[in-house]
Amino acid sequence: MPARIQEGEQRGWIVPIGGAEARHDRARILKRFVELCGAGDADIVVIPTASRLADTGESYEHVFSDLGAARVTTLDFDTRRDTSEPNRLERLREASGIFFTGGNQLRIATTIGGTPIAKLVRERNARGVPVGGTSAGASILSDHMIVSGKEGGSPTADSVRLAPGLGLTNRCVIDQHFRQRDRLGRLLAALAYNPFAVGIGLDEDTAAFIRPDNVLEVEGSGAVTVVDAGDLQFSSMAQAGEGEPVSMLGLKVHILVAGATFNLDTRRASAGSLAESKGVH
Amino acid sequence: MPARIQEGEQRGWIVPIGGAEARHDRARILKRFVELCGAGDADIVVIPTASRLADTGESYEHVFSDLGAARVTTLDFDTRRDTSEPNRLERLREASGIFFTGGNQLRIATTIGGTPIAKLVRERNARGVPVGGTSAGASILSDHMIVSGKEGGSPTADSVRLAPGLGLTNRCVIDQHFRQRDRLGRLLAALAYNPFAVGIGLDEDTAAFIRPDNVLEVEGSGAVTVVDAGDLQFSSMAQAGEGEPVSMLGLKVHILVAGATFNLDTRRASAGSLAESKGVH
Numbered sequence: 001m002p003a004r005i006q007e008g009e010q011r012g013w014i015v016p017i018g019g020a021e022a023r024h025d026r027a028r029i030l031k032r033f034v035e036l037c038g039a040g041d042a043d044i045v046v047i048p049t050a051s052r053l054a055d056t057g058e059s060y061e062h063v064f065s066d067l068g069a070a071r072v073t074t075l076d077f078d079t080r081r082d083t084s085e086p087n088r089l090e091r092l093r094e095a096s097g098i099f100f101t102g103g104n105q106l107r108i109a110t111t112i113g114g115t116p117i118a119k120l121v122r123e124r125n126a127r128g129v130p131v132g133g134t135s136a137g138a139s140i141l142s143d144h145m146i147v148s149g150k151e152g153g154s155p156t157a158d159s160v161r162l163a164p165g166l167g168l169t170n171r172c173v174i175d176q177h178f179r180q181r182d183r184l185g186r187l188l189a190a191l192a193y194n195p196f197a198v199g200i201g202l203d204e205d206t207a208a209f210i211r212p213d214n215v216l217e218v219e220g221s222g223a224v225t226v227v228d229a230g231d232l233q234f235s236s237m238a239q240a241g242e243g244e245p246v247s248m249l250g251l252k253v254h255i256l257v258a259g260a261t262f263n264l265d266t267r268r269a270s271a272g273s274l275a276e277s278k279g280v281h
Numbered sequence: 282m283p284a285r286i287q288e289g290e291q292r293g294w295i296v297p298i299g300g301a302e303a304r305h306d307r308a309r310i311l312k313r314f315v316e317l318c319g320a321g322d323a324d325i326v327v328i329p330t331a332s333r334l335a336d337t338g339e340s341y342e343h344v345f346s347d348l349g350a351a352r353v354t355t356l357d358f359d360t361r362r363d364t365s366e367p368n369r370l371e372r373l374r375e376a377s378g379i380f381f382t383g384g385n386q387l388r389i390a391t392t393i394g395g396t397p398i399a400k401l402v403r404e405r406n407a408r409g410v411p412v413g414g415t416s417a418g419a420s421i422l423s424d425h426m427i428v429s430g431k432e433g434g435s436p437t438a439d440s441v442r443l444a445p446g447l448g449l450t451n452r453c454v455i456d457q458h459f460r461q462r463d464r465l466g467r468l469l470a471a472l473a474y475n476p477f478a479v480g481i482g483l484d485e486d487t488a489a490f491i492r493p494d495n496v497l498e499v500e501g502s503g504a505v506t507v508v509d510a511g512d513l514q515f516s517s518m519a520q521a522g523e524g525e526p527v528s529m530l531g532l533k534v535h536i537l538v539a540g541a542t543f544n545l546d547t548r549r550a551s552a553g554s555l556a557e558s559k560g561v562h
Contacts, residue, residue: 114477196395
């Protein structure tokens with residue numbers, strides 16, 4: 001559950017990225033993330049716990065520094081005990097931005113879930129600090145997280161596995177590498193269980209910049225597929241046997257590219273400045 | 282996510298029951314639920330949407346009336362459209378207690394999830410109305426809900442399937458028919474994904490009466506198994522392959538019987554009046 005927002009304050013941006021984002025010449029997404037964190041004053045903590053590779057944190061240190069951040073520090077957590085170390089908590093408390101790398105979302109959930117670090121990430125976000133993540137680091141941001149699933153466009157009764165994430169928002173369920181790995185079916189299956197959330201499918205090099213007012217702005221070279229099951233008339237997930245296809249009647253789907261927005265509260269999509277400049281609404 | 286509690290108000294009790302509760306002579310659990318709803322003034326709405334049997338609602342109408350409730354009404358929802366009918370919403374708004382029967386928790390989640398009824402149940406609970414449920418009706422109450430899983434005492438990487446529930450509380454993950462169906466393994470697997478929640482395993486004819494202050498009181502003839510993963514040192518869920526056993530180091534487990542309590546905020550267990558009368562603390 002997100003931490004409470006204090007009176008007179010507003011939540012920080014939440015920035016899930018679909019993986020494989022451009023890091024150098026055309027690093028539109030990471031550049032914008034650095035700007036949100038304070039541009040030349042940005043003080044970013046990178047958490048590479050999802051990754052098994054030793055240099056993941058260091059690699060993002062270089063990228064964020066090249067993009068103009070004043071200070072970038074990698075905070076890795078090998079064990080749950082690491083998450084209560086006072087100096088690491090202190091370092092996280094100073095940060096003006098927090099970034100989760102890719103890897104395996106269960107490495108983050110099993111190592112950080114329920115620890116002082118998880119709580120502090122939620123608290124800092126509630127006090128205005130932007131929190132972003134790519135690939136596994138995107139999935140972990142929401143309350144209900146997709147862990148794994150089957151490829152393909154149609155939902156089946158066993159096509160997705162869910163687990164609790166870090167819980168910065170419960171408005172959406174996030175999936176990544178979306179069209180590259182053909183994941184519509186598993187995102188639909190997640191909504192077939194309980195249609196309350198909005199499904200967000202992020203293509204590679206594409207991000208949903210979720211503003212403090214819960215309007216999502218699309219950035220990057222691909223598309224964001226938004227699935228709104230709010231008016232769903234029927235889901236057969238309760239009746240479907242293991243492996244059987246699931247019916248879902250009345251889904252709304254939006255495919256959004258850079259400049260388009262979607263309001264997670266009112267569930268209205270807009271083509272944004274792109275359409276306005278062409279006279280489309 | 283639970284609805285916000287207004288200033289000067291407190292949340293209503295949340296009462297998950299492990300299934301197969303006594304309904305007549307020794308109906309300790311249901312009797313206490315009626316008392317919480319106002320005893321002789323109780324006005325209870327029974328939601329039998331989990332069940333496929335036509336007489337489930339009627340059967341609980343008789344039981345609650347026999348236990349002294351002033352008014353009992355069954356509100357069933359066959360389709361998602363049913364959940365926005367003004368007269369049903371109005372009836373639910375009047376109730377001093379809401380009860381979900383057993384059956385299949387996905388029938389509730391797929392039919393009611395994300396609808397005005399789901400929202401109203403959370404709002405009424407936030408304003409003091411007790412919400413109870415048995416078996417599937419118990420599972421549905423929490424934010425992260427166990428849908429299905431494998432029998433057995435040990436967690437494996439595929440031994441549990443989770444989905445979003447109604448979200449009255451996110452402090453715990455609830456399982457039912459607990460020792461009767463040998464479900465410790467699947468409850469542990471749910472916590473192995475993300476150890477933030479407390480696992481609550483309810484035996485049949487046993488209930489956790491969760492007070493407005495998040496202290497859980499055990500009632501009934503069986504036990505409540507509380508699994509606290511808050512100090513977990515390690516979970517191997519991120520590394521385990523499909524079907525492989527999962528390691529979890531540092532779990533705390535309490536087996537609690539009637540009269541015992543567990544504080545979901547401080548995570549302290551107490552044997553309660555039972556132990557006090559014997560001088561045990």
